[in-house]
Amino acid sequence: MNNAVTLRGIVKQFDSVTANAGVDLAIDVGEIVALVGENGAGKSTLMNILYGLIEPDAGDILVRGTRVRFTSPLDAIRAGLGMVHQHFMLFPSLSVAENIVFAAEPKKRGLLDRVAAEHAVRQLAGRYGLNVDPAARVADLPVGIRQRVEILKLLYRSADVLIFDEPTAVLTPKERLGFFDVLARLRDQDKAIIFITHKLDEVMAISDRAVVMRDGVVTAQLETATTSPRAIASAMVGHDIDLTSRVPTGHPGQTVLVVEGLSALGHGAHSVRDVSFSMRAGEIVGIAGVAGNGQNTLIEALIGLRPIDTGRIEVSGQDVTGAGVAGRRRAGMAYIPEDRQSVGLADAASVQDNLVMGHHGQRSQGGFLRLRALAAFCRRLVERFAVKITDSRQPASALSGGNQQRLVVARELAKNAPVLIAEQPTRGVDISAVEFIHTELICHRDAGNAVLLVSADLAEILSLADRILVMYEGRIVADIARARANEAEIGLLMAGQRPT
């Protein structure tokens, strides 16, 4: 055994919540460990403790057998640990080399020695097979390459324990494979790697060992070679679940949404160009695509948050092209936004204030809110959607991610809109919330409504959608009925290739 890091009896309490209740975990040199568990299981807390961002209440951290105490990430970095966060911490306007050597720059006469920096980066990149152009500006690079820059940053500081927080969430399928290659190469160079993930196929594809956390403790450690996704999933939720089911297809009826020749300007390359499609009542239409190919622009243009250049939008036979958000919602649209924190909710507002938004008009009289009706409505939704709250007056920010999302989903579903736009409805929520939200979306469809589902998770689209649209560079490049859909083909279309 050759332990890189050992955690012993880690305990961390936040007010009344025990995030870590005595966690034991050892990671060996030359090993890839996948850390899985539902939201709130304590994974992030554990990794933040390991990286020195949080101090544990009790327990020991050992690095290569020596006990250490981290009061800040600087201590952790010095001890040879490095972390790649979900949101990259790079300076977009600086070059790759400048980003990598930041805070440990090679200097010449007190100034950054750019030549030496680029040379060092090139050498490092060559050693680990991480191809980057040291002189390129980070802002100009695709996400997959930016991630490499993050990794090189750690390697430059000679980290040999690498922590990744949901590293593949932002990658294309192809970039994902490239990332796995990098991980394997790092492992072969005797690095110890821990990555947090929600995707079981990734655990199976790349890890040596899956560490499952639930309720603040490690509940299972499974050798990847001898386990199955189902076993991991069961360990995560504590009971058996079914991963493979595809919901039965819906029975499409009348056309409820028509989009014709829609073009809208987004940020940079995210514009939408000449998009046409329609949706019928009783079907779920999935939009697949790598993040940043115009999905978000399309959705904002549909709901009325973004002006459109050309095109026409019709909801239930009513032309809403000229209407604002309010008009489109009145015509029968509801919207679960991708950005839950700042668009889906008002973080600081109470649970009730968040739930009644858009329902408050019907529960008003003569300009005054009918408070009792609102409270009753709120109670009903909290119960029906099993939102875990202690008080309807507590701020939404006090809820876990999964519960916040239930709040948003509850509010929008309760509008009974013929056209529901669900943008990344299950991103970053735990498995039981995912199951619940999926079931609710299907119920909504079966009640005779249309659901437009945008997701970066192809598996989600494949299991829910009756029809799949693939977006690439602002256009819809394919419209595939579910019966004919297969993952490999859609993956190619998402990457801009025509399957042959």
Add this chain to the structure above:
Amino acid sequence: MSPPVSIWRWLAPMFAVTVTLIVASLLIIALGKNPLVAFAALVDGALAGPGLGNLQATINRSAMIVGAALAAGLALRSGFLNIGIEGQMVVGGVTAAITAQWLAGVPVLGLPAVLLCAALAGGLWALCAGLMQLRLGIPLLISSLILNYPAIYLASWLVGHPFRDVTSGMAASPRVPAELRLSPVAGTEIYLSAPIVLVLAVVMALFFRRMTLGYAARMAGMSPRFARASGISVDRLGAYVVFASGAIAGLLGALAVLGEHHRYIDGMLVRPLYAWTGLMAVLLGGTGIPGLVAAGGFFAALSTGAMGMERAADVPREISRVLLACIILLVAARGSARLGGDKG
């Protein structure tokens, strides 16, 4: 995680006040005076005095400060930072003084008409700033601030030249005709602005808590992107609240003209720093109505008390400015500390 928030909201200003008192004590000791005597004089100067005269002065001052705080708070709670309250007050005040000349002798409707004109003028002045943000993209913080200066100088010119009362030695409008004046609350020296501002505070609390539009405004203030995605027209809402905010300021200016000085005197609304103290009250007390009223009253007491302290204990009244600055710094520091250490 969740419950300590409301306690903290009250505890933090208390903490700021305590620290400030300590700092002030040290300063007073450095001046060679007894801080206890000085504070006793401060309290006496703010809340007692012969015939409770000082208390009445404090209440009158509170009315203006709280009124300004309400005007700013209305906009701020809806997510719009209107810091041009001062200019809007001045516009309202000078409008009242001028229209009162024209409407002299109009029975019954004269007074409401003057008040309405003043509110309208203040509201439109604020709306100019509001439209600069909504149409031209100039942040309201800046547009509302810069409109203060033309308002103040325009008023100064109006009462200095075309509408000057030539019988008086100062730059002031002629006296408001007697039938358009507001008399103080019966049997006291408390101007009518105090009860009116109190009513306004209640109405505003009601607006945010009970009214449909108030709910929308509150949500827009907490998260404009959320409000927009939910179908609330945040821009139109902003135009309404900024107008209303300016109208309250304008009304306040008119109340000071009709009830207190009975004319517009150049600088009468600017020199006492009503608007800026009101903005500080919003900063200290938050946009919740009770906190805002309490903070406004506290600041008013501090500045009337300071005069008493100067008279009785021979401690310069500028000490009260130091106190104020100290509190604001502490409160602002708390705000940024919380912004920085949010994730737990």
